[in-house]
Amino acid sequence: MSGSGIDDVHALEPEDFIEEVHSFEHWFEAVEGYLKGLDHGHLPDVAEALLTAEERDRLIATFCSYAVAETAALEASSGLIAIAPNRHAKIFLSTQTVDEGRHVEVMLHRLRELGVPDPEAEVERRAGPSVRNLRKKILQLVEAHEWDAAIFAQNVALETMEYTVFRAHARTADPITRDLLERVLRDERRHIGFGENELGRRIREDKKRRLWLGTVKSELDSLVLQTFEEAMEEIGVPRWDRPSLGRDYLETVNRLGLV
Amino acid sequence: MTNFLDAYSIQYWLESCPQGYLMDTDYGHPADEKEPALVIEDPVLRDAAIRTTVQLVVGERCALASSSGLVGCAPDAPSQCFLATQTLDEARHVEVFTQRLYDLGVKKKELEDVIARYANPNLVKFAEILLEKVDKKDFVAGVVGQNVVLEGMAFSVFEMMETVNRDPNPKFAHTLTGTIADERRHVGFGENRIGSLIRQYPERKSEIEQMQKDMSYFMLATFADNFRSNEMQQEVEHARDELDAGARGDATWQGVNLAQAEPAEIEAVLSDTILKDFQARLGRIGLAYQTPAKPRVAA
Numbered sequence: 001m002s003g004s005g006i007d008d009v010h011a012l013e014p015e016d017f018i019e020e021v022h023s024f025e026h027w028f029e030a031v032e033g034y035l036k037g038l039d040h041g042h043l044p045d046v047a048e049a050l051l052t053a054e055e056r057d058r059l060i061a062t063f064c065s066y067a068v069a070e071t072a073a074l075e076a077s078s079g080l081i082a083i084a085p086n087r088h089a090k091i092f093l094s095t096q097t098v099d100e101g102r103h104v105e106v107m108l109h110r111l112r113e114l115g116v117p118d119p120e121a122e123v124e125r126r127a128g129p130s131v132r133n134l135r136k137k138i139l140q141l142v143e144a145h146e147w148d149a150a151i152f153a154q155n156v157a158l159e160t161m162e163y164t165v166f167r168a169h170a171r172t173a174d175p176i177t178r179d180l181l182e183r184v185l186r187d188e189r190r191h192i193g194f195g196e197n198e199l200g201r202r203i204r205e206d207k208k209r210r211l212w213l214g215t216v217k218s219e220l221d222s223l224v225l226q227t228f229e230e231a232m233e234e235i236g237v238p239r240w241d242r243p244s245l246g247r248d249y250l251e252t253v254n255r256l257g258l259v
Numbered sequence: 260m261t262n263f264l265d266a267y268s269i270q271y272w273l274e275s276c277p278q279g280y281l282m283d284t285d286y287g288h289p290a291d292e293k294e295p296a297l298v299i300e301d302p303v304l305r306d307a308a309i310r311t312t313v314q315l316v317v318g319e320r321c322a323l324a325s326s327s328g329l330v331g332c333a334p335d336a337p338s339q340c341f342l343a344t345q346t347l348d349e350a351r352h353v354e355v356f357t358q359r360l361y362d363l364g365v366k367k368k369e370l371e372d373v374i375a376r377y378a379n380p381n382l383v384k385f386a387e388i389l390l391e392k393v394d395k396k397d398f399v400a401g402v403v404g405q406n407v408v409l410e411g412m413a414f415s416v417f418e419m420m421e422t423v424n425r426d427p428n429p430k431f432a433h434t435l436t437g438t439i440a441d442e443r444r445h446v447g448f449g450e451n452r453i454g455s456l457i458r459q460y461p462e463r464k465s466e467i468e469q470m471q472k473d474m475s476y477f478m479l480a481t482f483a484d485n486f487r488s489n490e491m492q493q494e495v496e497h498a499r500d501e502l503d504a505g506a507r508g509d510a511t512w513q514g515v516n517l518a519q520a521e522p523a524e525i526e527a528v529l530s531d532t533i534l535k536d537f538q539a540r541l542g543r544i545g546l547a548y549q550t551p552a553k554p555r556v557a558a
Contacts, residue, residue, distance in 0.1 A: 015367075024351040025286065028277050036278060040270055074339060078330035078346055081323065087353070090323065094350030097327060101343025102269045104336055120336055139331075 022092035041106025049174035072135035074100035155195025264337035292430035313377040321386035323349040328393035385477035406449025472549035480554035486526035
């Protein structure tokens, strides 16, 4: 891909800007820099750290929960394509579908690198209950064709949670996990941007929609925060750091003006 | 199965597609290539190009809806991941063919009206049969309909169009080359993944075979509408008058010189090629090909 030939997307008219930043061309330019030359999500020459049996086991449990969250994102983003209100949103969600598919693939592969012979069975056995419930809730909203609520749940709540957890984990992770998560984080930032932009525009002038989303947010908050707690426990974030991570999430969702 | 699905992983897709044959392209073709002046300036040829491209957009929109709809009902993670890559491939096809409509002078605000005006109703019916299976989360029927029938049709149509356009319109031919490479992968997945599922659910065979028969009928009806219309006859004659033999180049496909053949001959070779491919592929996955009814000649 050589790029779409546009020097500054911000100089475009609003409609053209949205078409440009939601395009396949734009996606490819964005990911080209950080996905080239990787082997299943990380640089091939990063050495595996020496992990104790306990550390390895904890990391396996963590990746099992991550895989469920990413599968939820894969199924939700692909499911949302059918109900997206316009072609640009459909194309953006297609780029997100492949991003989420990549995350599932690299996380299952990481489990294999950690010595798990059947990663899908391990995920089924070990993923935490909260993340499974969150997945169920998000897919219910997609199934119900609730575009605003599903985009909120998927691109704001789930993606922000993942962003916060992965960022916290990357700080203390072994080199391969860190490299993998840092590249996943680049994708998540783009997905959150789409969610905030899409919903921001739609709820700004529609009080009824804002109130309805506020209700959805309240319903999701406890599930998201429970999943957070579970993930923090798994990655070993000290208890005194956890409230600030919870605040990160709530601040992000509050930017939309939901109460 | 794990080993076979490794060839359809996102890792492989990234290396072979965006970082492979799509490198240095802009909407599917080298950035310096443009639609030929003749196509843009001649109202008959421009209209024909728009009408043809609309059918491609309609087909690709159906493929996008179908592949994305199948992700959630795929039976394992590697199949989900493959369908994620296919979803983005199809979205890219929608994007590049839509861009071609813009390149041909369709205004952004007119896009949906132009598509609604030119979309062939039989192609829409073809798509509806497939999407009904996807809506029901029927993975086996959905993959046969999408990756064997729809993609098999697209593969041959694109190959034929690429041959016709190779010399007179390299920009469009190059756009098609990338989509053909994608379709080849999609057809391969359908054929390789679905065989074991058909063996697992033999009771599904007759229903799926009926779907293939119905979809094939509407495909043939689309071709009949297209190749037997008076407009097509006039367009072909007009294009041949405007392009000298040198500019048309060697357009031989499946043994037929497309630059000289009559529309009826082109329709016959296209239909025949696709149906034979269906028969071979379906046989390999354990399904019996069903011969569709012949569509009536449009009045």
